[in-house]
Amino acid sequence: MSKRTFSIGGVHPHDNKMSRECALEQLPLAPTVYISVAQHIGAPAVPVVAVGDKVKVGQVIAEPGGFVSTFIHSSVSGTVKSIGPRADLAGKPSSHIEIAVEGDEWAEGIDTTDTLVTEIPSDNKAIIEKIRRGGVVGLGGATVPTHVKLSPPPGSKCERVIINGCECEPYLTSDYRTLLEKGDKVVVGAAILRQVMGNVPCTIAIEENKPEAIAHIREVIARLGYQGIDVMVMKMMYPQGGEKQLIDAVMHRQVGSGALPISVGAVVQNVCTTLAVYDAVQKNKPIVDNSVTVTGACFPKQANLMVRVGTPLKYIVDYLGGVPESAAKVISGGPMMGRAVANLEAATVKGTGGLLFLTEAETRRQSAGNCIRCGKCADACPMGLEPFLLNKLSKAGDVEALEANAAHDCIECGCCMYSCPAHIPLLDNIRMGKGAALGAIRARAAAAKAAAEAAKK
Amino acid sequence: MSKLIVSPSPHIHSKDSTRSLMLDVVIALIPAVICSVVFYGWQELLVLGVSVASCVLLEWAITKYMLKKPSTIGDFSAVITGILLALNVPYTTPWWVIVIGSIVAIGVAKMTFGGLGQNIWNPALVGRVFLLVSFPTYMTTWSQPQGLFGVDAISGPTPLGTVQEGLMQGATVQELTSAYNYKDLLFANLGGSAGEVCALALLAGFVYLCCRKVIKPWITLSIFATVALTSLIFWGIDPARFTDPAFNLLTGGLILGACFMATDYVTSPMSVWGGVVFGVGIGFLTMMIRYFGSYPEGVSFAILIMNSVVPLLNMWFKQKKFGRK
Known part of the structure; x- marks a missing residue:
């Protein structure tokens, strides 16, 4: 049994899979769901329902706004209450479709049975x-x-x-x-x-x-x-x-x-x-739900839940007993790349895979010291970059050098910051440098395109 | 829950901190410290105490009164500088000489550049070399170890000093080194500065640091390999003029330098290959100074010279970036 891994960098955080024995469990339906029309990379979907419409589970409620975009389906049956901006995880407003839940009636043509269909269509x-x-x-x-x-x-x-x-x-x-x-x-x-x-x-x-x-x-x-x-x-x-x-x-x-x-x-x-x-x-079944791990050492009831898209986070947490007193940070996703939740009223999206509760001791940032040039960040970087250098260049705003040192290759995995013994917020700074480098590359590409078009004329 | 903390990922951190890494180095030095106190007696303890205390106090005073910044002594790096400086001088060194060494090490070589992480040269070595140049009498009068409960010390030069002096008077290496056997060198029965005398204790600390993944072994190993190879070649050519590889590996603070000074994070290259070139440079320069220089001992100078080229090595030896040529 050969065990493989990638060739550069990487870190070994403790895996802390404390919810591994919790079987997938159906979360009861929330009274109201809020389905975002921008829960994928690309153009937001365009709503095709109006306030007051009755919808069924699996019914299309928004259509793709471009090639890189997708259909959004109602995750519940009920009545469309409103369509408009609502605060997302970070508290920023984005367009949501609010649906009041009535029963659990599925759209026609969806096979909701559990029978395994192994015959694959040929087209x-x-x-x-x-x-x-x-x-x-x-x-x-x-x-x-x-x-x-x-x-x-x-x-x-x-x-x-x-x-x-x-x-x-x-x-x-x-x-x-x-x-x-x-x-x-x-x-x-x-x-x-x-x-x-x-x-x-x-x-x-x-x-x-x-x-x-x-x-x-x-x-x-x-x-x-x-x-x-x-x-x-x-x-x-x-x-x-x-x-x-x-x-x-x-x-x-x-x-x-x-x-x-x-x-x-x-x-x-x-x-x-x-x-x-x-x-x-x-089964003709669109994405209407997804599995969400709810966990954390301070969280009393670990769970892996099947959650309908658009369920408010607070509803999930309350179902499991509420936010523990000692929790200082709630993360949507994992501890390395997940996003801190500012707003528990926000609703889940298709990509919500976990809700993690961390105590202050687990997540508190230490004050940064001097770089001791130990090279641990460079050893940890899976892209072979030099985070200590990118950190400096980002702070100096040297876009040319950032690009020459491949800041735009950063995948924001957090390995550098995780391993820095001086607790320097490497990734915070590198994200800015990466943005600047990407901006420069895109501007150049746009300028080259414009020049080529001008030359044609 | 009162208020939720919101900050960008990653949300967790490894257990490593500057302090924990430096503490590991202190732990790794403990066998050598115990060893030197046992062999040199209470005087060595005094040297260690004065050196560590003056280094830590000086750093504290500089951050508080000159830089007006939070103290950095909690990171234990000044303690390491203190221990290393103490292990680099004879146990007979007067306390005030050691204090001067600390001032140069911490005040000049470290804090002037901006403190931990900013210095170009290893602070303890700068202090040591300053003392060597300024107070050659104190720094080269070595004593045979008298032991913790020993009798009078017998003064005499170190093995390397003996050899160099003897060669100038026309003796051959065989005559000069016949007095030493390698068991003595390994188990610390010869004169030298404290850190030179117990190879095994130092190597134990080195192995500890490697196992704890505080340092990588490549710098140290390439120094040993280069010293061994260079001396093998010269010794092979003329054993009457040049000392043999084992003698060179076991004497003159080579092990202390290779294990604890050359591997200092701040003043060594970050990449593995940069480290290998750095180590080869130190090994080669050490042997050149020992064979052809006017000082019997070359490790300190070799490390300081190679410290100076670390920024260049960091530029030349970069890891291959993912998916790029």
Whole structure:
């Protein structure tokens, strides 16, 4: 059993998977849900319902606002109460559709039974269209519309589909529970994906701290008799679930700066996305819910919940007994890359994978000291960058040097800041430098384009 | 819950801090400290005490009264400088000489540049070399270890000093080194500055630091390898003129320098290959100074010279960036 990992950097935070034994549990319906129309990368979706309309579960309520955009479905049945701005996680207003819940009636054509459908349709175009219509987006974090990833640009060829079951973020266990409890569906989803990409081999990558999931998925593949799908056991290492890192670990190929995974022949999909692909293609079921890990050492009741999209965070927390007194920070996602929640009234989106409660002692930032040039940040950086240098350049605002030192390659995984013994807020500063470098690159590209067009005339 | 903290990711931090890393270095030095006190007696304890106290006090005073900033002595780096300086001077050094050494180490070499992390040269070594140049009498009168409960000290030069002096008088290396056996060198039975006398204790500390992942072994190993190789070549050419590899590895503070001074975070390159070049440079320069220089001992100078080129090494030896040529 060979255990692989990516070739540069990485850190080993304690995995703290304290909710690993909690089976997926259905969260009761909230009285009202608030569904964002901008819960994916790309253009926001355009609402197609009006206030007062009756909607059913799985009914389209907003349509794509462009190619890189997707359908949004009602996650409940009930009446549209309002359409307008509402504060998101960070407290910033964004457009939401408010629906008062009445019963739980599903739209027609959706198979809500639990029967496993293993027969895959043969028309790949129809499959991609079903995925697009199902509103499937990457649930691993970036929420890129999945049909976009499955439509490689002309000239590029997929050689391997990688199903990302690493779940390298500490605390989170929703992918693990999905693999364990819905492994059959995930494997069928994987079979669909490899067929769509041209019957290429498919690797399901799982980190070694989930031996039960590894054994279960192996058993499922054998039982269903699928060829071309295998399980790869990965060493525990953060950020293995990062797309570029995972491709490097599985295929020993490095995606270039600014390039897409398809440039090295890889398509990566998260476990929950793969499940969503199965639902959309085999059951006509769009994304209306997703699995959310609710956890933290200070949180009394650990849980992995199936939550309808648009459920207010406060409703979830109250269901489990409310925010503990000692919690100082609530994070949507994991502790390394998740976002701190400023507003518990905010609603979940398709990509919400976890709610983590940290005490002040666990999360408090120490005051920064002098850089002691230990190089631990550079050792930890999975992109091979020099965070200590980028930190300085960012503070100095030296955009040219930032670009020369590849600040724009930063994936914001947080390894540098996690390992800095002087507690320097490296990533805070580097994010600004990265933005500046990206801005310069885009401005140059735009100027070159304009010049080329002017030359044509 | 009263108010939620909102800050950008990452939300957790490793247990490492500057203080914990420096404490590990202090722990790694404890065997050598115990060893030197056992072999040199209470006088060595006094040297250590004066050195550490003056380094820490000086840093505290400079941050408080001159820089008017929060004190940085809590990071333990001044303690390390104090211990290293003490291990680099003979136990007979008068207390006021040590205080002058601390002033140069902390005041000039460290705080003038902006404190921890900003200095170019290893502070303890700058202090040591300053004393060596300014007070050669105190710094080169070495004594045979008399032991914690020992009798009168016998004054005499260090093995390297003996050899250099002897060579100038026309003796051969074989005659001069026949008095030493390598077991003595390993187990600290010879004259030298405190840190030179117990190779095993120093190596134990080095292994501890590597196991705790405080330092990487490459700098130290490349110094040892270069010293061994260089002396092997010269010794092979003319064993009457040049000392052999084992003698060079075990004498003159090479182990102290390679394990604890050359591996100082601040003044060594960050990348593995930069570190290897740095180590090769130190090893080679040490041997050149020992064989052809006017000082019997070259480790301090070699490290300081290589400290100066660290910024260049950091520029030349960069890790390959992900997905880039």
